[in-house]
Amino acid sequence: MLSRRALLGVAGGLMVGCRKGQVDAVDGPRPTAAAAPIATTAATPTTSTETTTMLTRAHPRTHEALPVIGMGTWQTFDVGRDAGERAPLREVLAQFAGAGGQVIDSSPMYGRAEAVAGDLVAETGAPARPFWATKVWTRGRSEGEAQIDRSMRLLRTDRLDLLQVHNLLDFDTHIATLRRLREAGRVRYLGITHYTHSGLDELERVLRREPLDFVQLPYSAATRAAEQRLLPTAAELGVAVLVMRPFDGGSLFERVKGQPLPAWAADLDCTSFGQLFLKFILGHPAVHCPLPATSSPKHMADNVRAGFGRLPDAAEREQIAALVAG
Template identity: 85%
Template structure:
């Protein structure tokens, strides 16, 4: 395998010439990148000290299905057109993700063309070979919701969704019957809910206690920890798996540590970047199953998936990570 320095050099060469753009949800630069077709699939990283050869997994509390601990979001990053130059870096992102063992891909109809682009590229590349498709319903009205779900399946090129979520609890009462019907028909495996604000955590908890759901998706990071108070314990109590959106708090975590050297103790967790530390902070919580960082950069994807290897932090180490951004 290539050394990490060599890998970063390769990834840096691939994204050479990118121009500065909008910050994406994972805290990376969105870039208009033109990349040549990959002639081979580059190794991701040095072999971890722990001897892990593929990403760690965590079992769903009730079904015991094992899922890789680093997933991939698609908000903004996969909302591109049909141009080959726009889609080229995303193909490499998927290859990096799949080569590390990643499978969970989360999208939504509110993410522009993200469902279509993700569906097209997974079909073209075969990476990952067995994606865990998670998407959402985000509209009002039962008929409108059912039509939107059918459109999502067409765009993702699948007859079966692994996870269907009511996005931001929008018109939850209208949609939950449709979700259950699709699950009973074998077209959806798991049901869930999401909310993107801390203000929505109380309502998420009420819904979880009322409905037998499988997943909840919420914002959580080393700087945004409100979910620790009640919702994460509730999910653990009820056997609900937790997906995490905005694991880098929209990129603000990187701004908080700008100019700081990576602490020496990061090596004890086999981390070579702040991004890996921030993701391992999340994975150190026993109720969390999978953060969903989003990026359009193959280099950043190679860095993100590295957090799924090696030892996870204990409670004291998590507080040390949080102190880096609190300071």
């Protein structure tokens, strides 16, 4: 595991700039602010205290605490067996695990991502206790069961922490399979996802008729539709929220391109725009874990720092949103 000194050294040397999308970031000139001390607590922090533990959020029903920064694998982990292709991903995992990250999200839809993530975690032992979240993305009971079995083999586990119906595809068929797997002890939590804002209403309808544990949806400082009904519904029903596309496909970095990091970012223990954008999400009490994806070790080191230090209150979240809008 990386030491606090190593983690801060890597993250503090990062520079703020434009990222070419949520998945691979551009390594260009990135002016930085002075590094601020990091802090953590199981609840929303209000002061900064030296520590090396990432913030956690407890599941509203089971009270299981999960680190607040997770990792997506879409596109980034869809690589071959070549050692050169996989080398940066080993370091990405090292940065993620060294900061205390656990939640790794994938899907059969993501090409070779499940296989590569499973291989690298098994080979490196990092994270030592991954929280495996994947999805079923097909039609039909037998096809779904076969796909789930394959996902477990690729991820090298006999039990998934979270199994989600991807984009609600054939939900009524798959939810019966998910229930059976949970009863058999092969799955711990059940969830649903949708990648479009137009799918939020359907997510809400499903949450209200089916007892589920997690919902995964798009949300960022620029795309806030989920705040209107879905996030309050999740909080009401005791459903934990995972966030995909936390950088809005990289467009947030385009919006602030050429701007200096505002001085008030230091009040939130942030040294980059990426950290501000992730803390905007974490500042909402209904959100449990954003899932930024990157194949850049430097950007992973930057992302995980959002899991330390003070989180924004409602007024400060609006300040971040205004920065993006402006």
